[in-house]
């Protein structure tokens with residue numbers, strides 16, 4: 506399943522992307538650590554042994570994302586959920602299975618692509634890691650990595666589909682920038 510397919514399934518056409526909605530649209534439930542103990546009969550100790558931030562597991566043949574609602578800030582949590590959705594979508598989740606190093610990197614790339622679509626950011630004329638972080642709701646460090654990719658990317662077929670899907674958002678983003686720039690000119 507491609508990032509475009511997930512946007513289409515979840516009706517996502519603007520930033521910031523809600524990773525819980527994206528997961529839900531493809532049949533992946535997201536639960537908080539405090540809820541897993543009751544729902545899935547797991548102890549908090551067992552949960553923390555898996556990860557301090559989040560992990561995914563299979564229950565009745567369906568992948569579930571668990572996220573620590575008390576770890577780090579909301580931006581980091583959004584990335585964790587998107588990363589775990591990557592594991593689910595890319596087939597890294599199964600009984601007693603732990604993702605390997607290559608799968609961790611693939612899940613990170615998936616999360617960056619889902620939350621910070623390079624094609625949309627470039628069409629919006631985003632020109633700093635700070636702006637990337639603000640529009641996408643991701644941390645400055647994640648945005649820094651993504652920003653260098655914005656500068657060096659070429660568009661593929663899927664990027665064009667994503668741009669069409671986000672066209673209303675891109676227009677608004679550009680208009681907002683023009684107004685902003687005009688105001689700066691007036692007052693400078």
Ligand SMILES: [Zn+2]
Nearest residue numbers: 592604609612
């Ligand atoms: Zn992972």
